[in-house]
Amino acid sequence: MRVGCPKEIKNHEYRVGLTPESARELTHQGSEVWIETGAGMGIGATDAEYEAAGARIVEGPDPIFAECEMVVKVKEPQAEERAKLRPDQVLYTYLxxxxxxxxxxxxxxxGVTAIAYETVTGPGGQLPLLKPMSQVAGRMSIQAGASALEKAHGGRGVLIGGVPGVLPGKVVVIGGGVVGFNAAQMAVGLGGDVEILDRDPDVLERVGTFFEARAATRFSNKTNLEEAVCAADLVIGAVLIPGAAAPKLVTRDLLKQMKPGAVLVDVAIDQGGCFETSRATTHAEPTYVVDDIVHYCVANMPGAVARTSTYALNNVTLPHALRIAKMGWKEALRANPHLAEGLNVHAGKVTYRAVAEELGYDYLPVAEALG
Structure with a gap:
């Protein structure tokens, strides 16, 4: 199979779908790999390194979209990229x-066959292709929030860890999954007063056991959520419903009861955000203010630490890419039901139930798409 990797064009997106090491694995297996010139520069990978791995360097994205059977990316295809996709092609990326x-x-x-990283499953319902970026985003959310809390950036002027004789900042993490757990780790490490909310008793038990007295846990109902948010200096939105839009947990009305200059970091923004006032921002202009509350809603947070993120992502996406390239997408999905969960669109049909229900499409079960 001919596998192509174009340069990412989303605002301040420096990651790349294939590292030179991943390209080498694909070529070693017998696949032909095309890399757009300069695609790896954001992670410090040169065209020469890709060529040494056996890849072919091509000028611009057009040859990749026109001639490659599988296109491997990081972020969702932008409008100009979507216009180049075709029915006999596999798109493998976040969607x-x-x-x-x-x-x-x-x-x-x-008519493309689109396989989304974020809905590929693992044992026990895990999302292994989403996990490394969730880890990165969770940790980055505290860095971003700490910066936004600075007075010069519109925040309350609060240091998360405080100093002797001055109370630390109050950090509320909504959601105790991968993002929330990693955010809490960073906030605790900085010395913050950390509270984690979740609706799953098992999650609360797990994070409570891990953090012991270093972080508090609280069941996430409407009353507890409102009390925690109103007391917070920094709120991390870390709620995920796989494949579906995130629930709006913090309303516009609630903002008026928060401390002026408090910060909301919405890590769920890729799925629409979990704050009513959230809208996607970029690394170029990461924040905006609504009712005196600073919002940080960058939709590709891990892109800022592109090298770390790219290698972490390739560690989990490459094995499936190798299977698809070797077996063809249908056989690869038939052989691996976890990978089959990643199929979101095929031949003009939506094949992921949550997406179909959210956007009003007829749902085509994956089994039917596989024939």
Whole structure:
């Protein structure tokens, strides 16, 4: 199979779908790999390194979209990329379709077979291709929030860890999954007063056992959520419903009861965000203010630490890429039901139930798509 990797074009996106090491694995297995010139520069990978790995360097993205059977990316295809997709092609990348009707419509129209990293499953319902980026984003959320809390950046002027004789900042983490757990680790490490909310008793038990007295846990109902948010200096939105739009847990009305200059970091923004006032931002302009509350809603947070993120991502995406390239997408999905969960769009049909229900499409079960 001919596998292509274009340069990412989303604002301040420096990651790349394939590292030179991943390209070498694919070529070693017998696949032909095309890399757009300069695609790896954001992680310090040169064209020469890709060529040494056996890849072919091509000018611009057009040859990849026109001639490669599988396109491997990091972020969802932008409008100009979607226009180049075709029915006999596999797209393997993050998609986050539920809050993105325009992208979904374009993918359906293109006829492409689109496999989304974020819905590929693992044992026990885990999301192994989402996990490393969730770890990165969770940890980065505290860095970003700490910076936004600085007075010069519009925040309350609070240091998360405080100093002797001055109380630390209050950090509230909504959601105790991978993002929330990693955010809490960073906040605790900085010396913050940390509280984690979740609705799953098992999650609360797990994080409570891990953090012991270093972080408090609280069941997430409406009353507890409102009390915690109103007391917070920094709120991390870390709620995920796989494949579906995130629930709006913090309303516009609640903002008026928060401390002026408090910060909201919405890590769920890829799935539409879990704050009512959230809208996607970029690394170029990461924050905005609503009702005196600073919002940080960058949709590709891990792109800022591109090298770490790319290698962490390739560690989990490459094994499936190798299977698809060797077996073809149908056989690879038939052989691996976890990978089959990643199929979101095929031949003009939506094949992921949550996306179909959210956006009003007829749902085509994956088993039918596989024939």
């Amino acid at each position: 986050h379709l539920a809050p993105d009707p325009e992208q979904t419509a374009d993918l359906v129209k293109s």
